[in-house]
Amino acid sequence: MPRPIILDCDPGHDDAISLILALSSDALDVLAVTTSAGNQTPDKTLNNALRVLTLLGRHDIAVAGGAPKPLARELIIADNVHGESGLDGPELPEPGFAPVTQSAIELMAEKVRACEQKVTLVPSGPLTNIALFLSAYPELHSRIDSIVLMGGAAGVGNWTPAAEFNIFVDPEAADMVFKSGLPIVMCGLDVTHQAQIMDEDIERIRAIDNPVAQCVAELLDFFMIYHRDPKWGFNGAPLHDPCTIAWLLAPELFTTVECWVGVETQGEHTQGMTVVDRYQLTGKPHNARVLFDIERQGFVDLIVRQLAQHSPR
Amino acid sequence: MPRPIILDCDPGHDDAISLILALSSDALDVLAVTTSAGNQTPDKTLNNALRVLTLLGRHDIAVAGGAPKPLARELIIADNVHGESGLDGPELPEPGFAPVTQSAIELMAEKVRACEQKVTLVPSGPLTNIALFLSAYPELHSRIDSIVLMGGAAGVGNWTPAAEFNIFVDPEAADMVFKSGLPIVMCGLDVTHQAQIMDEDIERIRAIDNPVAQCVAELLDFFMIYHRDPKWGFNGAPLHDPCTIAWLLAPELFTTVECWVGVETQGEHTQGMTVVDRYQLTGKPHNARVLFDIERQGFVDLIVRQLAQHSPR
Amino acid sequence: MPRPIILDCDPGHDDAISLILALSSDALDVLAVTTSAGNQTPDKTLNNALRVLTLLGRHDIAVAGGAPKPLARELIIADNVHGESGLDGPELPEPGFAPVTQSAIELMAEKVRACEQKVTLVPSGPLTNIALFLSAYPELHSRIDSIVLMGGAAGVGNWTPAAEFNIFVDPEAADMVFKSGLPIVMCGLDVTHQAQIMDEDIERIRAIDNPVAQCVAELLDFFMIYHRDPKWGFNGAPLHDPCTIAWLLAPELFTTVECWVGVETQGEHTQGMTVVDRYQLTGKPHNARVLFDIERQGFVDLIVRQLAQHSPR
Amino acid sequence: MPRPIILDCDPGHDDAISLILALSSDALDVLAVTTSAGNQTPDKTLNNALRVLTLLGRHDIAVAGGAPKPLARELIIADNVHGESGLDGPELPEPGFAPVTQSAIELMAEKVRACEQKVTLVPSGPLTNIALFLSAYPELHSRIDSIVLMGGAAGVGNWTPAAEFNIFVDPEAADMVFKSGLPIVMCGLDVTHQAQIMDEDIERIRAIDNPVAQCVAELLDFFMIYHRDPKWGFNGAPLHDPCTIAWLLAPELFTTVECWVGVETQGEHTQGMTVVDRYQLTGKPHNARVLFDIERQGFVDLIVRQLAQHSPR
């Protein structure tokens, strides 16, 4: 029986690839897609989710837009990374269907209530919607399997020296999620910076003969641009968000440590930092499984394998 | 046409009196009552709201319980003020009806959507539910007239030297509400500490011959105990929450100043403080009308007049 | 035997008047004058102290300049209040003598070591020098009688909604002083905003026939300008710094409460606030005597009486 | 001409070894040793410095004790690492001479003033004394070559998940030092955790036939105990403080990056963190050279070589 998941995303190049991977596998049952404001404005991330699902021909997936801005702060977007549309690069179809009329958290609640299995939430943007859902529907906590999120870092940040983008944008929401008591898997920069896709990997994807793989190759072409800046010391582009789906499909690719993780909402230089107690210095109980290492080649192979599913058989 | 309002409260002695006042006037149309965790645990404040409405014979009012705890912090309760039940003192009937099955914010959304007029929200507890409602239903902001809240202080606090209880309990929620851009009326300690009810006022209420007034007199008997501590320098007990209803019914009793108000969510000693820019030192635009003074005798007369409505005519 | 004091000031109009009052009384023995950066840049406040002492003919007083900036922050000055020179208004003589070659804290240490009595420190600017002195010379703490400072507020601030200027400029230093364990008398805005000098008071001073009183009248003429802004609701100009000397000469003019006072060094909106636990809500032990009320007429009479000392007899 | 340095330390095992290395080289001229409160209480760290210098027969070095506690916080000590005396393990001689009568910062000022060359400050404990010295003697900044300090981390902390001990103990002091504008070399945990001394290295030291090397071997025996906890993932014990001396003697052993470094004095989980902008995300100018990697074998060889200097030739 496939694992039921809800994707909450802000596409975003790596969100789009994550969405494509999730919908390429029989092991996962995508109950709904909700969108957060983050990589781009909420209208654009919603539109991008619809465009990707339209490309995949998955008009059957219920889609809802979420909160238009972080809980208590003004929206910050990452158009320097993702471009004007949030998905610059490939030619994507216009949306072939409309979002549901419910809000993101109402759609989540409906799907979680209706599902016989516990549902896994997979956020790959700021955690605004997830925090609101958990606060507004405490009676549904027992119906949630876990939260597998892309966000944070045990080491260095990517938006500020201390903070990763998704957590930085809405630290209050992240704080609420990490304090929720639900099982959390954190795919942070420690692992996603190892999940680099190289030029040769892109060519391998481009060689897959179907439009979905072509689109992914073009998304990666654009995503590469920002990450070629030598200051990062990268050889490729870190595929942040797809690490969540890779974890669900192939956890054996990762090494993990159970840790206490706190979210810094205060601080002059550290707002939005995930403080990861790797050495057990605080004495606080574990609240997250933190991914630290990935077998990169296996990760790339997994992506290639899933994208090949879209070719005619 | 009466003014439609939704009461979000944590009864609490002064919340109960506030509820009674609101339901004693033809000028107000109480669309719903929702409850927050604050003066007591969420199950008790919900139960207390039902008991007060049962006393009033108002089984027609839709009631819903809200979030079980503040957004990002553990719940703090004020049982030192309000006793074990949250409404210690009078003998109140057991609830004669049940809450609706919706959550507080779903009930708010339903009532606001259905109302032809703009609705006024009247929170008299921590702002958790209001913050969640505003975040989850941005499309309904335009249907809200204003938020008339009890909370905060321009001067000294009552729970910490800097903070008033309602804001201190959930400062992140308060921050979200004050940043919402909606019109806010802040009934803080500056005015509520002037809205003291004296022993002779209680006797005046006790002399009103109906069970509602009797209940209010007994609520006040108990509420007096905490406030007789000479450290406060009070002559009576400050009727915090009923100031919101008094403002709606008789704004001429108050003096007010339009100010910028910020909520301190950080700080070592100041968390939960409402920072009120009375002298326009920040240059930030006004976001709240702050009540500073009340004509106390008129306030007491108003209460007495409303309670007399419950006597047989 | 006169009480030995060291004045640490940032003249500044009210500092200058404070200095003049201190040097007009046989009850006080001014061991040294040190200057802090605050109302103006450190070179100007040092120069101003020398000019005032030159006017008074007190070349015998040892003067030293202190730290050029706050401990951990950039310097903020109040030239909007005190003008380009820091003492705009009267014609003051150029300095007729030079500061000592020691630093402020070395001069303080020398004077405290040499004094047979315990010494009272009287800061009327940011607390940078006092904090450094206390940290650098722990062995001299037992030689300090008390610290009588102008700074802070139990209620509303004057530089931000929450903070008074002297504490705001160097909150880390203030925090160190309030945590020092030494007896502290805090003359904050609560009392200094009552210590207003009115137009008629200035005329009374101008009628005193000596150059010192003339200078004070002219200082007050200029100082009035900033405080006439109706937003303050003042009738006159609050004579902040002279309250310290008035306390030393005539404590019976004041009402005071022993309180715990904490300095907020963090906070988004509250940095530099003195949090005064007037209602004993924190359970923390008293560390300061806070002045709350002043008998204004007595204060004005005291000033007039002291200024008359400078007239030929 | 040897490089003039002042060591400000809190011995501490690694401080002691650092002191020994500094006094073993003709390339360095130790003008003075001052002590800070940190690894142990101020009386013990002062006593330990005197004992180590007595062992070395260096009664000629001027020693002074510094501030008894951090600027604005209570003292935290690391007796879990360094034992009851702060130098548990070897039998050290009792002090054969006394500290000077000046305070630490007065001694620093005297030595810096008297030195013809610019002086390098080498703190290996909390930065309390250095911060006080810089604040109290701004006129001597131009006489300081640089500050080569052990403290902080670009990645994970050792006292809290975010903070290294020396910075955590007195973050306000560290903030003042990093903002001083003086050239700073930061030997943080990134490099010192690589500077591990292994069991075989200790045996190599023990084989050196002189009492100083014997003492170092015994210091290392004790220092190993704390670091054998498998949670650290160490093979040996990280020789934090001696990295400062190794940098002065053999900078070619290290790789470094010029970065902006900020000290977090606020934050719920991050106080005392050094925020290192390795990826130039803040746009703030460099204020420190941060050591990132060390050639470990070369480091050990250097120690062995210096300790052999103490053998009779």
Ligand SMILES: [Ca+2]
């Ligand atoms: Ca994303």
Ligand SMILES: [Ca+2]
């Ligand atoms: Ca209430």
Ligand SMILES: [Ca+2]
């Ligand atoms: Ca002043």
Ligand SMILES: [Ca+2]
């Ligand atoms: Ca050390």
